Amino acid sequence: MNRRTALLIALACLPLLGAWPVSAQLPLPPIDRQALVVRHNPVLRQFDDANPLSVGNGNFAFTADVTGLQTFAEAYSATTPLGTLSQWAWHTAPNPQGWSMDKFHFRDFDVLGRKVSYDDAPSPLTPEAEWLRDNPHRLHLGRISFLLTASNGVRATTNDLKDVAQTLDLWNGILRSHFQFDSQPVDVLTVCHPDLDLLAVQVVSPLLKDGRLRIELHFPYGTGATTTADWSHPGAHETLMQLTTPESAQFKRTLDHDTYQVSARWSPGAKLVEAEKHRFVLTSSPEAASLEFVCAFTPGAPTSALPDFGQTQAAAVAHWNQFWSTGGAIDLSLSKDVRWGELERRIVLSQYLTAIQCSGVYPPQETGLTYNTWEGKFHLEMHWWHEAHFALWNRLPLLERSLDY
Secondary structure, X not given: OOHXXXXXXHHHOHHHHOOOOHHHHOOOOOOOHHHHHHOOOOEEXXXXXXXXXXXXXXXXXXXXXXXXXXXXXXXXXXXXXXXXXXXXXXXXXXXXXXXXXXXXXXXXXXEOOEEEEEEOOXXXXXXXXXXXHHOOEEOOOOEEEEEEEOOOOOEOOHXXXXXXXXXXXXXXXXXXXXXXXXXXXXXXXXXXXXXXXXXXXXXXOHHHOOOOEEEEEEOOEOOOOOOXXXXXXXXXXXXXXXXXXXXXXXXXXXXXXXXXXXXXXXOOOOEEEEEEOOXXXXXXXXXXXXXXXXXXXXXXXXXXXXXXXXXXXXXXXXXXXXXXXXXXOOOOOOOOOOOHHHHHHHHHHHXXXXXXXXXXXXXXXXXXXXXXXXXXXXXXXXXXXXXXXXXXXXXXXXXXXXXXX
């Protein structure tokens, strides 16, 4: 970090710095970066449909409920929808009338002395303007959830979760989830690979042995709505599964003219079956008390073998340790101003959120890779608000990813 950047950051914090005792201002010990980060780990102690947590790498993000997966996604449809989103994953619905650009309502605007034409559709929008606004839209790549069944055969609800304790381990990039269901403990680790559009999950529970805890993979159709997923048109898209080994599978997805592929691998002894169209269920071996599952999404055929859970976790830990150990850091813990903790919390969490949501190959949209606003389309003003800070924190490569755009 150069002197000018350091001075700007220091000036921004002057109100808090002035609250320090004179004896504490200089000299100061080196910042304990790990302590700085982990004291702001988000923690949930109950089911909360307004505050899901995400893991990601800037080009891919997975947002989960307190189970560590997207088990109760329906409960979030009116708050923060749970998505599995990537920078490359877009869907365009068919153009039913063959509308072309000359059918839209353009109007000339004066922009710094030159005329620029913009679509100026009336309200309510005409059908052709509605189609243009909706397409293309960012696509939910697939819901990964738990299928939880009580001993009486009834499927779990959010009220059935007890002893909830979920922590987003910022320093290591791991979502750690614990809960009890039907008087049995469930412990889950959820990790995103730092370089691949890949999610890795490890679950430990006695419920695995009798098949009352299974993993479900469900694929939707596309929509421009905030949920990014349309579950009501199973006949409008296609999912072809091929078991490549007893512990792996390949899925080919087709939505109109758009395609992508999904690769999965799991613990030996577990079995994946197609439960219904677009929905697949993974059941653990009856002898196993743990289950690992890895799922990768690619626009085309995969070009390399999938890493397993342990390899993904090691890569994520190395990535996030490096992220927090380099670049700028501000420790406000010596301040006597009561606001120091909240300001520091916002600084730390903003660095994490923009790293996983806004550091990809395209400028970010308002809600990043969590869910769709404006059908998932990015805004150039968000480039300033959500990415310019990377240069100030001496993390310029995270900004440079999207500058080619």
